[in-house]
Amino acid sequence: MAKGAILAGLSLRFRILLFFVLLALGGLAVMLGALWVGYRSALSDGIANGFLLAGIIGGFGFLGLAVGIWLLFDENVAKPIQALSTTLRARAHSGVNATVDTHSARYLGDLAPAVEAVSTRLSNATIDIAQTVAQETETLSSDRDQLTALLTEIPVAILLVGPDHRIVLYDGQAAGTLAQIAPPRLNASIFDYLCKERVLDAHERLMQEGAEVAFEAACPDGRVSFDARLKPLRGTHSYMILIDDAHAEIAPDAERPLTFDFELLGDQPISDLAARRLDQIPFVVFDCETTGLLPHKDELVQLGAVRVLRGEIVHGESMDRFIHPGRPIPPASTKVHHITDAMVASAPPPKSIVAEFHHFARDAVIVAHNAPFDMAFMHRHGNEMEIDWPQPILDTVLLSAVLFGTTEKHTLDALCERLDVVIPEHLRHTGLGDAQATAEVLCRMLPMLAARGHTTLGDVLEQTRKHGRLLDDMN
Template sequence: MLMTLSLRLRVFLFFVFLALAGIVVTSGALYVGYRRSLGGDTGLGSAFLFSAILSGFGLSALAAGVWLLFDENVAKPIERIAASMRTRAHAGVSLDLDTHAARYLGDLAPAAAAVSTQLSQSTLDTAEAVAAETARLASEKERLTALLTEIPVAMVLISPTHQIVLYDGQAASVLGQIHPPRLNASIFEYLREDELRAAHAKLIEKDEEIPFTAHGSEGQLSFDARLKPLGHAPGYMLLIDDAHAEISPEAARPLIYDFDLMEHDSERAIEERAIQSLTYVVFDTETTGLLPHKDEIVQIGAVRVVNGRIVPGEEINQLVNPGMPIPPASTKVHHVTNAMVADAPLIDTAASDFHKFAGGAVIVAHNAPFDMAFLKRHGKRLGLAWDHPIIDTVLLSAVLFGASETHTLDALCDRLGVTIPPHLRHTALGDAQATAEVLCKMIPMLKSRGYVTFGEVIRQTRKHGRLLEDLN
């Protein structure tokens, strides 16, 4: 039980024990002296009693002073060194260790810095080799994308659990007529489930290409399609012929895929699933003010993270007409003017679009209660159930770096080597992108601490819930 407590808490409890033990010993000794003095002058007994009380307070004050010094010069520096080493080891951030803050720890900080530097150099050498191979694969991907664009067939690769694993630019054009295409989204969000399941059952039975008529999940469109098996590989391919679908020929969207999604077990309860395997929608809002009960959203920005990586192109950058003037003080912060939102959709449309975009995902934000308060207020009126699992990067920062550190988005970006271009700071998409990059760096750090599943991470963040209460 004691080993599960943080280092600083264990040190504090040690000094509490030291203080209590000192009080007991001193009081006991003085009590014996008091009993022996009962046979003599009563004034002597009173002196013994006063001495006991005074010594108790004195020992407590001494213990408190020693603990403060120990906490500031030993426990905190050790926590900072540990967090810095984990950041360098698991988030790929080469930041210098603060050796001055750990000056009372002897050679620990310089030794840790030397080890980290050596590991960083080894990692750099490996990264250079990986970068060269990645460049070659990226070139091949570009050629493959160009080739597929010329083929008049839209393609979607689907996992055995009916999640989207790959889609090309032409498929994005087709699916986009229903909902924005998203990796790891259920294909049933786009096509009628009964029709697709029936065709899939025939595919399994016959193990050959199955033609069928597909209809949009909400009746938006219909087209002829084919399901094709992948041989001995899991999953199947959905093909949509150009002749039967309105596919925009100028769709230049690249091939989007993540073959690791084929191996995901999406049927397990979310609390039991690995944090690496979850799909996250990281978002931020800009508003007319800081009062969620009466101010309004003027901009929503969001990106998607799948398999611990930001998915390029899957994002929202939406201005919102707040239905009220934007105060000049707010415009000065986020640079959104009344003219910019004059023709933008109202929150009814923007919130509904974002709700679809976040379907089946864990919602992530920096100080999430603030942003979610706006959405939940309108959700009651629009019939949108914001019942998604939610993770707050403020609390993740407290888990990894300690509650006593600074947990602003700027501080977290500095700590993890994430750069927010000045012109994107305090824009919804810019802050969402930065928060997503921070999340991607923190996921392996959480795993290194032994917090592997979503349930384990949530249990750790609940220990720091007071941080959000103070922020809001």
């Protein structure tokens, strides 16, 4: 106990000095030992053999001493400092209430308590700011509820489209209408849902007349059509698409949830996705459950996906689909993801869901945990349907290596624990549950990446390429 108290009282500078003292004393001991053995050998085998033996013993002795000192320094200084810096970054940039591991940093003198003090002060400041934000958010939420109640009385479905023809806002009824064509999503081109020629023709008349224009809208393949109206948004180049209740199937007094991001109106389009800032990039995070671990022969049984925009999960924009694998699900796989043959008996085949996901992920960066495994299924079915996946792929395993180093654990559970993300037990190993958890992990890592100077997608991709070996080993 007294020894521990004495060690705890040593300063960090004195501890580092001890490493060099140990190196010096160890080197002196190795040199004297080598000379003594060499001297004994010289007496019996000659001077040359004595010098040679002394050199060999001295060389290996110094090498072993250097390795031993390095291991001590790495375990007691380098690793704890790296862990402290990771904790600080997580608290500072992601709002994670990470605990400072003072035990592993016990040989760093006053550094760990100082970090704990700064972290506590930062957490308290964050709590104060969060309370202020919560009050303002409550006011905005009340305003939003009033707007939702007002929209309930209007018998039309509403879409707000920006000047670049990308969706900025849609209500629940518009989402239901779009869902007949493909999963709705913010920042998507309206031409992904409606025939481009018809929309552009109506838009041209809208610009010429400056008044509401009626037109017949239809999806690109013509299987869904309905009457709609284009209405100009005063003072902007944006416009609204209105669909009356006869086509939107609006239930009376139904809730009208809104999905929107008005900042999209001010975004300047950037053709080079790699040059975009991380907070300007739409991400689609997905996860698959399968019949086994061999992508070339096993099959999909579930796919879950969510969208992330401006570092936040877009609520309401998700996929959660069971898939009929065309074969029995092995009991060992069911034990992991709890999906049975009965649950997928009436589900669509893999190609149908892969095609739907392909549309859902259009114009977005695809993200997954251990992405090569999940993307192998997408590529296999995509090749059969002659669809490709041109967008960049981000892997949260590699992002973890960039932020926390290759020596840390990079499983999804480890990341969630490190970044204070909770996965409900009943959602673990489900497509949507794991996709949601991976998305929350991504949202916490994006500001940490930006704080390290990796502010664009190109920067991040360049960093992840340095750790590609991790995925090779994992798979």
